[in-house]
Amino acid sequence: MHDSDAMPINSETRDGAVILSPVGDVDMAHSPSLRSALRSAQEGKPPRLVVNLTDVRYMDSSGLATLVESMRSAKNARTSMVLCGMNPKVKAIFEIARLDQFFTVVDDLDQALTV
Amino acid sequence: MHDSDAMPINSETRDGAVILSPVGDVDMAHSPSLRSALRSAQEGKPPRLVVNLTDVRYMDSSGLATLVESMRSAKNARTSMVLCGMNPKVKAIFEIARLDQFFTVVDDLDQALTV
Amino acid sequence: MSERPHIRVELMSNPVYLSGARELVSSVARRLGFDDLDCSKIALAVDEALCNVIRHGYNRKTDRPIWIALWPVDEDADGNPDGIRIVIEDEAKQVDPDKMKGRELADVRPGGLGVHIIREVMDEARYERREGDGMRLTLIKRAPKPADAPRIAPGARSTRSATPSRR
Amino acid sequence: MSERPHIRVELMSNPVYLSGARELVSSVARRLGFDDLDCSKIALAVDEALCNVIRHGYNRKTDRPIWIALWPVDEDADGNPDGIRIVIEDEAKQVDPDKMKGRELADVRPGGLGVHIIREVMDEARYERREGDGMRLTLIKRAPKPADAPRIAPGARSTRSATPSRR
Numbered sequence A, B: 001m002h003d004s005d006a007m008p009i010n011s012e013t014r015d016g017a018v019i020l021s022p023v024g025d026v027d028m029a030h031s032p033s034l035r036s037a038l039r040s041a042q043e044g045k046p047p048r049l050v051v052n053l054t055d056v057r058y059m060d061s062s063g064l065a066t067l068v069e070s071m072r073s074a075k076n077a078r079t080s081m082v083l084c085g086m087n088p089k090v091k092a093i094f095e096i097a098r099l100d101q102f103f104t105v106v107d108d109l110d111q112a113l114t115v
Numbered sequence C, D: 001m002s003e004r005p006h007i008r009v010e011l012m013s014n015p016v017y018l019s020g021a022r023e024l025v026s027s028v029a030r031r032l033g034f035d036d037l038d039c040s041k042i043a044l045a046v047d048e049a050l051c052n053v054i055r056h057g058y059n060r061k062t063d064r065p066i067w068i069a070l071w072p073v074d075e076d077a078d079g080n081p082d083g084i085r086i087v088i089e090d091e092a093k094q095v096d097p098d099k100m101k102g103r104e105l106a107d108v109r110p111g112g113l114g115v116h117i118i119r120e121v122m123d124e125a126r127y128e129r130r131e132g133d134g135m136r137l138t139l140i141k142r143a144p145k146p147a148d149a150p151r152i153a154p155g156a157r158s159t160r161s162a163t164p165s166r167r
C-alpha cells in the first residue's frame, strides 16, 4: 500500500521556470508534502516559480500558510511566484482569507509563464 | 430550500424515443423519483425508452431494482429499453449483480437511439 | 436544541481522517439544500476547527477523540430544513473562549487564519468550555432562500441578520 | 480487535444520510490506500447494509440509530494499513444470521441483491446478534498490494484466500 500521507506533486522546468503541480487535497495531512516540494524548488533560486493548482480540489489554511511562507522566501530570492488554475472552491478560500491580492493569481499555466 | 428527496430527471422525446436522464446518485433516497419518472414515461408505451446514465455518479441496488422492474414492463409493452452512459463505478454494480447481460447497455446516447 | 443529533461522528485526532469528515459534512449539507460552493465552505470551516483541535487542543497527538454532531436547523413552514447546526467537541485542555482569535488579516504571515475562516463562513460560531473537560464549538449556517421562491418577507430577513453573526 | 475505532458514526435511519455515510467511508478507504473503484465498491457495500437495516431492521422508520465503525486492518511490516474493517450495528429486532441472503442471481426480479453485493465486494462479511439487542455486521476488505512493490509471497496470498470470504 502506498504512503497515504504523501500527496503526488508533479514538477517540471520550462524556460527556467519551475512548475509545481500538486494533485488532490492540500489539507493538514498533505501540506507538509507541498511545503518540502516548494522548499526544494526554491533552493535553486529560479527566476519563476509557478504553482499550478489545476488538480487541487480543495485547500485549507494549512495550504495557505505553506504558500504564504513560500511567497516570502520567493520575495527574498527575487523569484517571481505565480499561482494558476484555481477552481472556484479553492479561489473562495483565498478570498475569505483576503490573500487573493497578496499573490499573483492567473487563470492558466500559459498565462503563468508569460505574465 | 428545495425538496432534498427529489432527484432532477431530465426528460426528452426524440423520434418517438423517450430519453430519461437522471442527475446525481440513484440511491434509496432517490430511486423513488426515478421510479415514478420511468412509470410515467412508460404510460405512453413508446417504441423506445432510453435511460441515459451519463450524469449518474452512483447507483445502489434500489436503483437496480427500479430498472429491473421497468425492464419487465418494457418487455410487456414491447418497448425497447436501452441504458447508456454508465461510468465505471455504475457499470461495476451491474456486473456484480450479473445484470449487465439482462439489460441492453450501450456506450452513449447516439448508439442508444440507433441500436 | 438538545434532541439527538441526526449524525454524530467520533474520530481520532489524526489529520488522515480530515478528508472523511469533510466529505461527510459536505454531503449532509448538500442534502439539506446548500449549493456546491456553500457545502465546500461549510466543510472548510469544520476542517479548520478540527485542525485547531488537533494542533492546539491535542498538540498534534493523533489518538485523541473529537466529536462532530450535525442537525438540520429548525424547519420552515413547508417542513424543509432552514440550515445546518454543527457541534464540535474535544477532551483537550480548556481555554478562554475569548482567546480563540487569529492574527490581523492585513498582517500577512503563515497561520492565524483558521478562526477567521470559521467566522466568515458560518453565520454563528460560539466557543465554550464543556461541562467537565474539553471545549465545544457550535456552528450554524442558515440556508439561502432559493431566488425563484422567496418564502420570507424582507422584514423576516432583516430580523435574521440581526442575529450577531461575527464577534 | 476491540480497540477504539478510528472513526465511529452514529446516524439516524433516514435514507437522506446515506450519501454522507458513503462519502465518509469512501474517503477513509482512499486514505487507507484503496483505489477509486474499490472505494466506490466499499461505499456501495456499506450503503447496501445500511439500506437493509433501514428497510428490514427498522421497517423504514427514519429516527432509529445505526452505528458505523471503521478501523485500518493490522499494519504490515512497513506500518502501512493492510485493509479496512467496518462494523455496522443497529438496535433492531434480532434475526437468524443464516436468513441474511438474497435471491438466486439467475432469477432476475427487483430486489434481493443487497447481500450478494456485500459479499461480492468485501473479503469477509459476518452477521451476528449483538449482546442485548440488535444486529452486527462485520466487513473486511484487504488492500490490494501495489503491482510495483509486491510485499507478500504467493504462498501468503493463498493463505489469505483460504479465509472463507463467501458463505
Ligand SMILES: Nc1ncnc2c1ncn2[C@@H]1O[C@H](COP(=O)(O)OP(=O)(O)O)[C@@H](O)[C@H]1O
Pocket (backbone or CB within 6 Å): C052, C053, C055, C056, C057, C095, C099, C100, C101, C102, C103, C110, C111, C112, C113, C114, C115, C116, C135
Ligand atoms: N481548538 C482550540 N483549542 C485551543 N486553542 C485554540 C483552538 N482553536 C483556536 N485556538 C487558539 O486560537 C488561535 C487562532 O487560531 P487560528 O485562527 O486557527 O490560527 P492558527 O491555528 O494558525 O494559530 C490559535 O493560535 C490558538 O491559540
Ligand SMILES: Nc1ncnc2c1ncn2[C@@H]1O[C@H](COP(=O)(O)OP(=O)(O)O)[C@@H](O)[C@H]1O
Pocket (backbone or CB within 6 Å): D052, D053, D055, D056, D057, D095, D099, D100, D101, D102, D103, D110, D111, D112, D113, D114, D115, D116, D135
Ligand atoms: N439488516 C437486516 N435486518 C434484517 N433482515 C435483513 C437485514 N439485511 C438483510 N436481511 C434479510 O436478508 C434478505 C436479503 O437481503 P437483500 O439481499 O439485501 O435483498 P432485499 O433487501 O432486496 O430483500 C432480506 O429480504 C431480509 O430478509
